[in-house]
Amino acid sequence: MKRIERTNDFVVRFANVNGSGSASANNLFAKVIYRLGVPVSPKNVFPSNIQGLPTWYEVRLSEKGYLGRRGGADFIIAVNGQTLRDDYDMVQPGGYFLYDSTRELPPDFTRTDITVIDIPLTRLCNEEFTDNRMRQLMKNIIYIGALAYLLDIGLEPVSDSVRKQFAKKPKLADPNIRALEIGYGYAEKNHNGRCGLKVEPTDAVGDRVLIDGNSATALGALYGGATVVGWYPITPSTSVVEAFERYANRYRVDPETGQKRYAAVQAEDELAAIGIAIGAGWNGARSFTATSGPGISLMSEFLGLAYFTEIPLVVINVQRSGPSTGMPTRTQQADLLACAYASHGDTRNVLLFPSDPHECFEMTADSFDLAERLQTPIIIMSDLDIGMNDHLSQPFSWDDSRSYDRGKVLSGEDLDRIEKKWGRYLDVDKDGICYRTLPGAHPEKGAYTTRGTSHTEYAAYTEASSAYERGMRRLLNKWETARCMVPLPEFTIRTEEKKIGALYFGSTTAAAVEALDRLQENGTLINSMRIKAFPFQHEVFSFISEHDIVFAIEQNRDSQMQILLAGECQVAPGKLIPVTNFNGLPITARMITNQIHTTLLAREKPFIAPASAAQEARS
Amino acid sequence: MSYNKPTFRHPEAQTNKLGYTRKAYEGGISTLCAGCGHDSIVSAIINAFFEMSIEPHQVVKLSGIGCSSKTPAYFLSRSHGFNSVHGRMPSIATGANMANKNLVYLGVSGDGDTASIGIGQFAHVLRRNLNMIYVVMNNGCYGLTKGQDSATADKGSKTRKGDPVSFESIDLCEMAIQLGADFVARGFSGDKKQLVPMLKAAISHKGLAFVDVISPCVTFNNAPTSTKSYTWVRDHMEATATFDFIPLRQEITTDYGHGCNIPVTLHDGSVINLCKREDKEILADKKEAMAALEKAKSNDQILTGILYLNPDGEDYHAINNTTDTPLNSLDKADLCPGNDVLQALNESLR
Numbered sequence: 001m002k003r004i005e006r007t008n009d010f011v012v013r014f015a016n017v018n019g020s021g022s023a024s025a026n027n028l029f030a031k032v033i034y035r036l037g038v039p040v041s042p043k044n045v046f047p048s049n050i051q052g053l054p055t056w057y058e059v060r061l062s063e064k065g066y067l068g069r070r071g072g073a074d075f076i077i078a079v080n081g082q083t084l085r086d087d088y089d090m091v092q093p094g095g096y097f098l099y100d101s102t103r104e105l106p107p108d109f110t111r112t113d114i115t116v117i118d119i120p121l122t123r124l125c126n127e128e129f130t131d132n133r134m135r136q137l138m139k140n141i142i143y144i145g146a147l148a149y150l151l152d153i154g155l156e157p158v159s160d161s162v163r164k165q166f167a168k169k170p171k172l173a174d175p176n177i178r179a180l181e182i183g184y185g186y187a188e189k190n191h192n193g194r195c196g197l198k199v200e201p202t203d204a205v206g207d208r209v210l211i212d213g214n215s216a217t218a219l220g221a222l223y224g225g226a227t228v229v230g231w232y233p234i235t236p237s238t239s240v241v242e243a244f245e246r247y248a249n250r251y252r253v254d255p256e257t258g259q260k261r262y263a264a265v266q267a268e269d270e271l272a273a274i275g276i277a278i279g280a281g282w283n284g285a286r287s288f289t290a291t292s293g294p295g296i297s298l299m300s301e302f303l304g305l306a307y308f309t310e311i312p313l314v315v316i317n318v319q320r321s322g323p324s325t326g327m328p329t330r331t332q333q334a335d336l337l338a339c340a341y342a343s344h345g346d347t348r349n350v351l352l353f354p355s356d357p358h359e360c361f362e363m364t365a366d367s368f369d370l371a372e373r374l375q376t377p378i379i380i381m382s383d384l385d386i387g388m389n390d391h392l393s394q395p396f397s398w399d400d401s402r403s404y405d406r407g408k409v410l411s412g413e414d415l416d417r418i419e420k421k422w423g424r425y426l427d428v429d430k431d432g433i434c435y436r437t438l439p440g441a442h443p444e445k446g447a448y449t450t451r452g453t454s455h456t457e458y459a460a461y462t463e464a465s466s467a468y469e470r471g472m473r474r475l476l477n478k479w480e481t482a483r484c485m486v487p488l489p490e491f492t493i494r495t496e497e498k499k500i501g502a503l504y505f506g507s508t509t510a511a512a513v514e515a516l517d518r519l520q521e522n523g524t525l526i527n528s529m530r531i532k533a534f535p536f537q538h539e540v541f542s543f544i545s546e547h548d549i550v551f552a553i554e555q556n557r558d559s560q561m562q563i564l565l566a567g568e569c570q571v572a573p574g575k576l577i578p579v580t581n582f583n584g585l586p587i588t589a590r591m592i593t594n595q596i597h598t599t600l601l602a603r604e605k606p607f608i609a610p611a612s613a614a615q616e617a618r619s
Numbered sequence: 620m621s622y623n624k625p626t627f628r629h630p631e632a633q634t635n636k637l638g639y640t641r642k643a644y645e646g647g648i649s650t651l652c653a654g655c656g657h658d659s660i661v662s663a664i665i666n667a668f669f670e671m672s673i674e675p676h677q678v679v680k681l682s683g684i685g686c687s688s689k690t691p692a693y694f695l696s697r698s699h700g701f702n703s704v705h706g707r708m709p710s711i712a713t714g715a716n717m718a719n720k721n722l723v724y725l726g727v728s729g730d731g732d733t734a735s736i737g738i739g740q741f742a743h744v745l746r747r748n749l750n751m752i753y754v755v756m757n758n759g760c761y762g763l764t765k766g767q768d769s770a771t772a773d774k775g776s777k778t779r780k781g782d783p784v785s786f787e788s789i790d791l792c793e794m795a796i797q798l799g800a801d802f803v804a805r806g807f808s809g810d811k812k813q814l815v816p817m818l819k820a821a822i823s824h825k826g827l828a829f830v831d832v833i834s835p836c837v838t839f840n841n842a843p844t845s846t847k848s849y850t851w852v853r854d855h856m857e858a859t860a861t862f863d864f865i866p867l868r869q870e871i872t873t874d875y876g877h878g879c880n881i882p883v884t885l886h887d888g889s890v891i892n893l894c895k896r897e898d899k900e901i902l903a904d905k906k907e908a909m910a911a912l913e914k915a916k917s918n919d920q921i922l923t924g925i926l927y928l929n930p931d932g933e934d935y936h937a938i939n940n941t942t943d944t945p946l947n948s949l950d951k952a953d954l955c956p957g958n959d960v961l962q963a964l965n966e967s968l969r
Contacts, residue, residue, distance in 0.1 A: 035969070036626035209968035219964070225954040227946040228712070228717040251956040259942040261953055263717040265935075268743040272710035275703070275740070278716020283679075283700060287714065367676050395965040398958040404951055438721050439679045439699035439715070440946065447676060449700035451693060461692070 002076050002114050004094040005196030008038045008063035012147070012197075013073035013588030015080045015087040016140075019051030022079070023111035026057040026557050027139030029303055030154060030390060032161050032192045033061055034210045040560045041067040041510070043389050043586060046326045054083045057353040063204050068394055075151075077143050079121065085109075088192070096195055098150075116192055117144050121240035123518050129175065133391075145359025151194040155184050209395050213386035216357035217316055218243035219396065220364025221288055222251065226314070228287040229264045230276025232295065236384040237318035240290035251529070264451025270295035274315065281306070281313040282408065284438040286368045290316035291577065292384075293335050294325065296342065302342025303377055305452045307475070310425070310434070311408065312371035312378075314364070320384040320582045324385060331384035333506055334556035336564055337377045340534055346472060349377045350482050351534040355509040356386060357393040363487075363532075365398075374406035375433060376480050383555075383584045385507040403585050408435045411444040424448045424459040425471060434480025479535060491541055495525040501547035502579075504554065504595070505531040505561065508587055510555050515592035524600065526551070534564065541569045544576070549603075551596055553579040555587050636672035640700075643670045646696040648761065651686060655836030656808030657756045657851075661693045665813050666817035675749045679715055683708040683737060686763050687729030687756035687834075709744035710823070712751050713935075719945035721938045724751035734770040734789045741791075745798040748826045752818070753800075755791055755829075756808070758836035759847035766839030777844035790916075792926055795829040796908050797892040801932035802828035803908070805927045807852050808835065811925060813941065814898045816864035820925065824865075825886035826934040835920065846921075854859025857915055861923030864891055885930050902928045 004010065012029070018020035023044070030042040041060045047053035060070050075096040084099070084106075087536075091097050097399040099105060101118030109116075125139045137541035148158045159177050166173035187473040217240050221229070245264050252261040267273040273289045280287035291299065294319055306313060319335045338366040342349055347541045352367060353362045360382060367378040415422065415437065422445065425434050437446035448459035454468040455461060462468065489503075494516070504512040509530055516526050529543045544550050544565065559578035565571055579595045581587040632640040644665045649658050668678065675697035681686035691700045703711045712726050733741045744753070761774040771791065772784040795803045802824040804881075806814040811860035815833065821828035834848045835841050843850040863914050882890045883902070902908070908927040915922035 207965075209965050209967050219961075223955050223961070225949075225950060225951060228714060228952065230714060251960065252954070254942065257940075259940050261938075261942050261946070261949055262945060263939055263941055265709065265713060265717065265747070267713075268739050271707060272713070272740055272743065275707050275710025275719065276714035278703075279681075279701070279711035279716070280718040280946075281714070283715040283718035285714075285718035287718070301704055334771070396961045398955070398961050402960050437699070438719075440677055440719065443674060443676050444697060447697050447699050449680075449702055451700075451702040452704055453702070580652065 002094050003115060003196040004092065007200050008061050008197040010061055010074040010197045010204060011059075011070050011072060012059045012075045012077070013087075013090075014057040014059075014077045016031070016055050017080045017082070018047055018049060018053050018055040020140070020261075021137040022055070022057070022140045025144050026059070027390070028158070028161055029144050030059050031210065032148075033059065033199060034392070035159055035161060036153070036199060037203045037205045037413040038063060038201075038617040039056070039065045039204050039392055041069070041389075041391065042212070042502045044415060045585065046329050054080050055564065057179070061199065063202060065204060066270075066510065066514040067467065068514050069211070069588045070452060071590045072317055075467050078148070079143065079406040080126035081138070084437040096150075096243075098146065100139075115194055115195055117146075117187075118151065119143065119183070119190075121185055123184060124152065128178065128182055133470050134175060139177060139603070141176050141179035142183035145180035145185075146187040146191075147183075148180065149184045149187035150197075151193060152198045152200070156179060158365065158442060176346060183275050183463065207394065207395050207593070210390050212239070212356045212388055212390050213354070213357045213360040213382055213395055214239040214318065214388060215243040215394070216360040216393065217290075217364045217380065217382060217387070218247055221305050221314070221368075222247045223361070223398055224286065224365035225261050225284045226311065226368060228278070228280035228285045228286050229262075229263070230267050230273040230283065230289050232270045234265050234270070234271045234295050235294045235502050236320055236388045237292045237295070237316060239388065240316050240318065270298040271302065274299040274313070278302060278306050278315045281309045281371070286372070286404075288314035288316060291316065292320045292510070293322045293338070296338055297337055300338075300342045301344075302345045303349060304345060306377045307343065307347045307349065308345075308452055309450045310375040310436070311450070312375050314367045314371050314381045316364070317379055317381055318387040319381065321582070329582045330386070330508065331586055332555050332584065333381070333383055333508065334560060334582070335381070336556070336560040339381065340564055348479060348535070350374065350376060350486060351381050352378065352486065353532055355383050355530065356504055358396065359392050360386065361396050369405040370411060370485060371408075373405050373433070373485065374478065375407060375436065376478070376482070381506060383507050390449075405459055408433055410435050412446075415445040416444045417554060421458075422446060423457040425455060425474070425546050426457045427474050427477070430477075431481045432474050433481060434475070463611070483535040483537055484535075485536065488537060489532055489543070490530040492519055492528045494527055497525075498527060499548045500524070500526045500544045500551040500600075501543060502526050502528045503531060503543070503550055503552055503561070504528070508555055509591060511587045511589045514589035515596070518593050519596060526594075526596070532560070536565065536568055540565070544569060544571055550576050551579045551590055552576045553587070553600070555581050557582040632890075634655060635669055637674065639669070641665060641669045641961060642929070643675055643697060643858070644695055646691070646693040649690070649693045652838045654837040655686070656758060656832075657687055657690050658693070659808040660717045660754070660814070660832050661690050661744055661758055661787070661810060661813040662836055663818055665694050666811075667822060668816045670815070671819055671822060672823070673830050677721075678725060680725050681708050681712045681715065681728065682727045683729070683732035685729040685732045686762070686836075688732060689949045690756070693728055706732050706735070708732065709737065709740035709749075709753075712746065713744060713749055716749055716751060716935070718947040719750070720941060721752070723944050724749075724887070726753045726863060728750055729754050730755060730759060730769040730771040730791075732758045734791060738770075738789070742794065742798050745795055745800045745829070746937075747935050748799060748932055749802065749863055750825055750827070750936065752821045752828045752830065754818075756834040757791070757831055757847070758834050758840055759845065760840040762836050762839055766836070769953075771847075772840075773846040776846040777842060779839055779842050780844075781842075781844075784918075789910065791831045793909055793912055795831075796905055797929045800927070801828045801929040803920070803927040805923045806830060807856055807923055808830045808832055809853065809919075810856070810923070812859065816862065817925065819864040820885065820891050822890070823885045823887050823889040824930070826932045855920050857920040857922055859911070859922055859926060861882045862890065862925065864892055883928065883930060888892055889907075891925070891928075
């Protein structure tokens with residue numbers, strides 16, 4: 001057997017039962033790797049359940065800094081009896097399988113191509129701890145201790161992290177450290193030299209931080225000046241609002257009076273959640289809601305109202321696998337079409353596509369300026385992978401000289417100064433954006449009725465076709481203004497010979513970059529474009545038209561970005577080639593290279609039938 | 620279309636404390652059917668705000684969809700209005716109120732808008748005790764779609780076509796009491812003498828003031844056999860107690876007119892004077908209020924007046940402990956913790 005022997009470049013997968021306290025132990029492991037300077041990307045694969053079902057935590061270490069999901073696992077820590085067989089079968093040939101040997105492995109576990117590492121976790125734990133809760137929790141810490149030995153991490157970095165975690169409650173640190181020592185000691189005594197995977201301290205992390213996208217989004221909302229949030233709990237967006245409230249409680253509460261400079265209203269459903277955000281945006285507060293696919297469906301009617309009446313608000317869509325309830329705890333990028341044109345009638349909404357927590361922060365903060373400038377909903381298209389997993393991310397920074405762009409809002413004094421008759425929907429500046437007023441601004445001027453029915457430039461109800469058409473055309477003019485204001489795509493030009501291109505967005509980025517690097521190593525040079533926003537700019541159209549073929553890499557079944565591009569950019573048929581993954585787990589570089597490779601091979605040698613893409617989706 | 624009224628007014632028209640005539644509280648000409656109960660309610664709303672000398676631009680009008688939801692166009696043209704989507708006025712009102720707690724929020728809805736499509740939002744805005752006046756113009760039918768039964772149409776009551784209503788009706792006042800509104804009243808569009816002071820009290824109340832106004836639909840639901848018709852309501856109306864509303868700072872004389880002498884002080888210092896002592900106790904008791912409503916119903920009566928009142932409840936902002944400055948007036952200095960905090964946060968993530 002050829003053992004896998006690698007340093008700072010492998011995947012460790014923990015197989016646990018959810019609700020058993022494994023999450024904090026596994027997080028601890030990722031944090032230790034991060035603190036040793038090794039780029040790390042943990043992915044939590046969890047069930048839609050609170051206790052008792054299988055959950056996995058996959059940690060990829062990559063000194064080169066590839067942070068997408070790799071696929072496969074080199075080392076599996078199997079502490080869930082329900083999935084023992086699957087976990088055993090999943091270990092890469094040459095890899096390692098650590099299990100709780102308090103119970104023996106069944107006799108049919110006969111693989112000879114992997115190294116089995118037996119540690120009696122339960123027995124060791126029960127010998128040391130008497131309290132039932134402790135016995136459950138510390139079992140997890142014992143295997144972390146064993147890993148510290150097996151992966152050559154050493155006890156110190158791990159116990160340092162434990163002490164840091166419990167800095168405020170040092171008493172809680174003691175049993176954890178004891179459990180670490182037990183695991184470490186057992187592995188040292190019984191499994192000396194059994195593992196060929198090593199962690200070596202390095203400085204490949206730089207100044208990056210480790211944070212989940214939802215927390216970063218919440219920080220963006222806090223810094224962007226959001227004061228009102230209407231929300232309804234839905235996985236995977238709930239932690240956006242929870243984090244917002246946590247930060248707001250810290251930074252937006254008067255220490256003397258306890259008065260809050262924000263209002264977070266937990267609504268009765270998603271309809272009310274967005275209604276609250278719309279009401280607040282209409283009345284001049286920066287407001288948002290956070291939701292996921294089913295919520296977007298419910299919010300669609302209101303999105304149309306906000307579009308047509310021109311009310312600023314921010315919607316955070318942390319996408320999950322659809323349709324319907326779908327796989328609520330799995331990721332996908334499958335709400336593009338639902339969001340871009342959400343609501344009946346000719347409605348279009350501005351979308352932003354963050355690719356990591358740093359961009360979640362920046363784009364969310366910016367989106368409040370954009371919403372007020374454009375007087376329309378801005379939808380942040382995050383997803384479960386970005387939102388709920390920790391990511392290595394550029395540190396956050398804020399320019400203190402920056403001020404909020406509150407857009408075209410007329411004050412009472414402004415209304416007094418204006419000589420011509422003011423009209424809420426009068427396109428004075430010819431950019432499609434009109435001047436709005438807020439309730440209470442002026443005793444006599446500037447009042448109007450906002451209505452979802454057709455209205456004139458002066459906000460009066462009308463059924464005149466000409467006035468309706470003028471309004472709808474002006475909204476298109478505003479759409480053109482939006483096109484100039486949203487972030488441009490990011491290009492990576494690997495060759496001036498513009499034959500093959502690839503485009504991707506959001507959480508697909510890390511895996512796509514890795515895949516294109518690998519293809520380059522094998523001599524296939526592919527230029528790439530990362531789309532950051534909808535509406536698409538001229539630059540997006542040019543990139544597509546300049547290349548012979550463009551792979552559209554995305555995480556949904558129907559190639560929704562491709563459909564959107566085809567509709568918006570008049571793309572020639574056959575030009576965009578789908579590369580997709582929709583199995584609910586984050587896309588891997590391997591899936592992308594396989595699909596691109598297969599397509600290119602088929603184009604060169606058309607007589608070879610391309611392998612089914614579905615096969616690749618399994619890895 | 621909304622039409623504007625002629626601007627001419629009698630030069631010596633009565634003015635209120637702000638120096639405004641009633642005109643400052645009017646809106647466009649109604650496009651509802653002649654004789655519609657809603658128009659009388661509109662008139663009562665105009666009177667209430669005019670007589671209380673509230674700056675029109677300090678009022679926000681909100682509505683959903685339906686005949687009733689069109690009416691904000693017919694009053695307070697100097698106020699901002701929001702004619703939202705069907706049944707969703709309460710959430711828009713919640714958001715608007717979160718943004719600026721210092722304005723007066725008047726929600727206008729109908730029985731279809733509130734008791735059917737919007738019943739969820741209605742229930743939860745009550746629970747939240749949002750500081751607003753919530754008026755339902757209740758005619759027991761869908762007027763704008765030509766007279767279908769609504770959920771408040773009483774079971775057995777005969778509509779225009781002569782068919783009795785098959786399903787149990789929803790009593791919005793009972794719901795409101797049960798779900799936490801601190802001010803619950805029922806009026807009749809044909810009784811302005813009661814409705815105007817009722818609205819004034821609702822405006823003064825801090826927290827959610829729910830006012831259900833039976834408002835006959837002359838076109839689709841005014842057959843004498845309908846319990847929402849003018850005839851039926853006039854014949855079966857039973858007022859809980861005649862009352863006077865005395866706004867804040869108005870001198871209270873010893874003569875309360877028709878013998879009203881039991882004062883209940885509202886949050887802003889205004890006083891409602893009730894006629895009978897037992898009413899004061901009854902008013903603050905949810906169970907009694909519900910029982911009175913049920914009893915009247917079983918006697919084929921419609922109970923009107925203030926049905927339940929708790930003047931000491933906390934509204935959403937009090938519960939939330941929202942800062943005194945309206946949230947929409949806070950600027951970057953109040954909201955953004957700045958780069959130093961962010962750098963410390965970065966450090967805590969390492």
